[in-house]
Amino acid sequence: MSDIQEATNQLLDVNLHENWSSIQVTESGPRSESEHLQVTIGATVPTGFEQTAADEVREKLGSSCKISKDRGKIYFDISVESLAQVHCLRSVDNLFVVVKEFKDYQFKETKEEVLKDFEELAGKLPWSDPLKVWKINTNFKKKKTKRKKINQNTDSHILDYYENPAIKEEISTLVGDDLASYKDEKDESSKEETHPKMLKFRVTCNRAGEKHCFSSNEAARDFGGAVQDYFKWKADMTNFDVEVLLNIHDSEIVVGIALTEESLHRRNITHFGPTTLRSTLAYGMLRLCAPQPTDIIVDPMCGTGAIPIEGATEWSNCYHIAGDNNPLAVDRAANNISSLLTKSQIKEGEVSWGLPIDAVQWDICNLPLRTGTVDIIVTDMPFGKRMGSKKRNWNLYPACLREMSRVCRPGTGRAALLTQDKKCFTKALSGMGHVWRKVHTVWVNIGGLHAAVYLLKRTPQAFVHPSEQDGERTPW
Numbered sequence: 443m444s445d446i447q448e449a450t451n452q453l454l455d456v457n458l459h460e461n462w463s464s465i466q467v468t469e470s471g472p473r474s475e476s477e478h479l480q481v482t483i484g485a486t487v488p489t490g491f492e493q494t495a496a497d498e499v500r501e502k503l504g505s506s507c508k509i510s511k512d513r514g515k516i517y518f519d520i521s522v523e524s525l526a527q528v529h530c531l532r533s534v535d536n537l538f539v540v541v542k543e544f545k546d547y548q549f550k551e552t553k554e555e556v557l558k559d560f561e562e563l564a565g566k567l568p569w570s571d572p573l574k575v576w577k578i579n580t581n582f583k584k585k586k587t588k589r590k591k592i593n594q595n596t597d598s599h600i601l602d603y604y605e606n607p608a609i610k611e612e613i614s615t616l617v618g619d620d621l622a623s624y625k626d627e628k629d630e631s632s633k634e635e636t637h638p639k640m641l642k643f644r645v646t647c648n649r650a651g652e653k654h655c656f657s658s659n660e661a662a663r664d665f666g667g668a669v670q671d672y673f674k675w676k677a678d679m680t681n682f683d684v685e686v687l688l689n690i691h692d693s694e695i696v697v698g699i700a701l702t703e704e705s706l707h708r709r710n711i712t713h714f715g716p717t718t719l720r721s722t723l724a725y726g727m728l729r730l731c732a733p734q735p736t737d738i739i740v741d742p743m744c745g746t747g748a749i750p751i752e753g754a755t756e757w758s759n760c761y762h763i764a765g766d767n768n769p770l771a772v773d774r775a776a777n778n779i780s781s782l783l784t785k786s787q788i789k790e791g792e793v794s795w796g797l798p799i800d801a802v803q804w805d806i807c808n809l810p811l812r813t814g815t816v817d818i819i820v821t822d823m824p825f826g827k828r829m830g831s832k833k834r835n836w837n838l839y840p841a842c843l844r845e846m847s848r849v850c851r852p853g854t855g856r857a858a859l860l861t862q863d864k865k866c867f868t869k870a871l872s873g874m875g876h877v878w879r880k881v882h883t884v885w886v887n888i889g890g891l892h893a894a895v896y897l898l899k900r901t902p903q904a905f906v907h908p909s910e911q912d913g914e915r916t917p918w
């Protein structure tokens with residue numbers, strides 16, 4: 443049997459579990475071949491948080507992870523039974539199943555030769571297991587989407603400017619038949635109801651590295667053409683079933699099949715603001731602080747509440763406080779909390795006891811919190827670009843750090859603070875060595891901006907307010 447026949451037959455043979463849960467339920471019953479599948483999963487994660495994501499994978503799936511040279515990616519092996527758990531990871535943005543990895547791909551000299559090799563590659567790849575996993579994943583997603591449509595009538599209009607990253611690498615997609623009109627598509631979908639479906643696909647090429655003699659567009663076009671010939675699939679850029687990924691980073695090539703259509707970071711938030719933080723980054727920042735049961739965790743500049751909301755869903759044995767001085771931001775955070783509560787009530791089908799979170803309007807420079815009562819502060823400070831101004835940061839940052847040191851528990855308190863205004867932050871921190879110790883810096887890329895997350899530990903030194911020394915102020 444030829445490779446192609448085998449791949450196609452195996453794809454058709456896949457046990458199309460009507461119900462995803464049956465995959466887990468069959469533990470004691472007879473198992474289909476597909477349930478023993480071992481595959482490598484690739485995940486894109488916020489750059490800088492690769493190690494955090496690898497730790498999460500190890501903790502939740504028991505798999506060890508490989509961190510790619512290509513920043514922002516990790517790889518780990520799973521058996522297909524764990525696929526549902528993979529979708530529950532909090533630190534990953536997008537998931538794909540690896541078809542083949544070439545650690546040191548030897549590119550030929552000329553563009554023509556390289557592109558010819560890409561064409562030949564399509565027919566030589568071990569597609570069958572990754573396609574089985576894709577199929578199982580698709581059925582799982584269909585069920586989820588169906589549930590989501592029933593449960594959600596929220597408008598998730600996205601204003602997230604982090605969604606528009608000025609990434610250096612090129613991203614190109616093989617464009618399907620431009621002539622296919624909307625009418626054709628409608629006819630097609632009604633035809634699909636009566637005839638077996640021909641799969642539609644696209645190839646997306648992500649290329650990073652200086653030394654390539656071809657563009658990502660050319661690679662996607664030629665590799666995509668060969669995939670089309672090999673499988674007899676139909677190319678369609680927008681309405682595709684299968685997205686084949688061709689990730690090229692210097693001499694490393696990974697061919698994969700996407701398992702997520704949109705990034706998994708779009709969870710929890712329904713009311714977006716101008717600087718909404720990715721939930722995956724929020725998770726990474728919280729995780730850096732290692733929350734413990736009963737910890738009080740505060741985001742004093744919460745905006746839409748992405749950080750405390752992620753905290754309340756993942757660390758529900760802690761108490762989370764979200765505050766901001768802008769009433770619009772507090773409203774958005776409150777609306778996000780309320781949407782999440784409604785969603786969880788519908789899901790559980792019963793009255794929920796709520797989430798361990800409150801939203802308050804306050805000024806970070808004068809928090810209505812007792813001295814030394816907060817265990818963890820996690821916040822995303824105004825960069826001085828979209829939010830505030832660099833000039834204002836020179837007053838705001840030292841005042842923030844001082845007030846945070848007052849409310850944070852001496853000796854055990856910790857903080858993860860994100861900013862792009864590193865110069866101002868470093869200067870402000872340099873005058874606070876007696877209350878804050880810098881433990882670690884994670885360099886992150888936020889929508890093309892080079893930013894940093896500073897992990898700080900509160901020193902054991904008690905906070906003394908300057909005016910207290912003159913007996914002018916009574917501590918809370």
Ligand SMILES: C[S@@+](CC[C@H](N)C(=O)[O-])C[C@H]1O[C@@H](n2cnc3c(N)ncnc32)[C@H](O)[C@@H]1O
Nearest residue numbers: 718719743744745746748766767768805806822
């Ligand atoms: C970068 S945004 C935070 C975005 C947030 N992480 C989110 O996901 O939407 C910074 C926030 O700091 C708030 N802020 C600025 N100055 C403040 C102050 N003095 N007190 C409290 N919040 C302040 C702004 O209103 C803004 O919402």
